[in-house]
Amino acid sequence: MNGKEQLDQARERVIETMAQNMNLYGVTDSIGRLYGMLYFHDEPMTLDDMKEELGMSKTSMSTSVRHLLELKMVEKVWKKGIRKDLYKVEEDWYQSFTDYFNIKWRYGIARNILAIEKSMTELNKLVASEDTDEEVRAEAKADLMKLQNALNYYDWIERFIDCLESGKIFEIVPRKEH
Amino acid sequence: MNGKEQLDQARERVIETMAQNMNLYGVTDSIGRLYGMLYFHDEPMTLDDMKEELGMSKTSMSTSVRHLLELKMVEKVWKKGIRKDLYKVEEDWYQSFTDYFNIKWRYGIARNILAIEKSMTELNKLVASEDTDEEVRAEAKADLMKLQNALNYYDWIERFIDCLESGKIFEIVPRKEH
DNA sequence: CTGTTCGTACAGTTTTTACTGTACAAACAA
DNA sequence: TTGTTTGTACAGTAAAAACTGTACGAACAG
Known part of the structure; x- marks a missing residue:
C-alpha cells in the first residue's frame, strides 16, 4: 500500500x-x-x-x-x-468542550460552595459571639467578605457554564462554517 | 485568643x-x-x-x-x-480564569494547529501523488476533512478566549455585584 | 446445566512526579 | 574586598500514579 x-x-x-x-x-x-x-x-x-x-x-x-x-x-x-x-x-468537539465544564467544573464548584457556606456559618457565629477575641473577630469579618466574593465568582462560573450548555455562547462566538 | x-x-x-x-x-x-x-x-x-x-x-x-x-x-x-x-x-478571580485560558489553552492549541497544518500539507501531497494507493488516498482524504474540522474548532476556541480576554463575556454573563 | 467470552477488581510492579537537602550563584552589606 | 543573605539548580529520596497480569463474576452459547 x-x-x-x-x-x-x-x-x-x-x-x-x-x-x-x-x-x-x-x-x-x-x-x-x-x-x-x-x-x-x-x-x-x-x-x-x-x-x-x-x-x-x-x-x-x-x-x-x-x-x-x-x-x-x-x-x-x-x-x-x-x-x-x-x-x-464523540465527534462534536464543541459538545465535548461544554461537557467538560459541565462535568468537571460544576462538580468541583458545587463541592467548594458547600465548604464555603459551612465555613461562613461558623464565621458568622464567631463574629456574633461575645467570647470571641477582638482580633479574631476582625479576621473573621475579613474572611467573610472574601468568601462572599468567592461565592459571587462561583455563581458567575455557573452562569458561564449555563451559557455554554444552552448554546447561547454560539450567538456571541459563532461556529466557523466550512 | x-x-x-x-x-x-x-x-x-x-x-x-x-x-x-x-x-x-x-x-x-x-x-x-x-x-x-x-x-x-x-x-x-x-x-x-x-x-x-x-x-x-x-x-x-x-x-x-x-x-x-x-x-x-x-x-x-x-x-x-x-x-x-x-x-x-491575584485577587481578581475573573482575571485568573481568563489568564488560565490565555496561558494554557492558547499555547496548547497553537502547538496543535502547527502539527495539524504540517500533516495536512503531507496528506495533500499524498492525495495528489499518482503513486499513492487508492485505499490510502481515500483515507487521506477522510483525514483531511477531519483535520479541517479540528482547525475550525481551534479557531472557535481562539475566538472564545478572545471573548474572555476582551471582557465581552461579561456583557452576556454579567459579574454578580454585591 | 457446562463451556466460553468479556470486562474489570485487585494486587503487585514500574514509571513518573513531588518533595527534600545540599550546594552554589547572585545580590547586597560592611 | 569579604561575609551574609536569598533564591534556585541539581541530585537523591519519598510518594503517587500509571500500567500489567491474574483472577473472577456476569453474560451469553450450546
Missing part, C-alpha cells in the same frame, strides 16, 4: 500533540493517545482492538475508556451480532 | 476544597493549598514565611510559587527595606 507510512506519520504527529493538549482536560498522554487513535478510526473499536493497536494491556484500555466515557468524549456503540463492547469518539 | 481555632478550622476547610478544585487549573493539591493559604493572608509573604506556615521545604515553596506566577495567580510585590521576595495572590 503505497503511501501508508506517510499517512501513519501524518496521523501520529497529530495524535501526539492532541494527546498532550488533552492534559488540559485532566487526562494523561496515554489516554489522549487512545482518544486520538480512535478519532482516526472510522469504525468503532473493541477493547481488544485498542489493546492491539496501542500495544498496551486490556486493563489499561478498560480504565482509559472509562475516563473518556466519564468525560463523554467517547461513547458506547451497539452493534447486533457483536458481543464485545464497541466505542467511538 | 478566643475563637482562633474555629477561625482556623473554617479557613482550613475552604483551603482544602479550593486546593482540590485547583486541579482543574493543572496544579497539584499542595500548590493549591499554598495558594489558599496566601489567599487568607492579607500581607504578602516571603518564601520563608510560606515554608514556616506549611511546614515544607523552601525549595518546594520556590517551585510552587513559580507555577502560580506562571499562571498569574500570584504576583511579586516590592516593599522597600525588605530584601526577600514577597508574593500575594
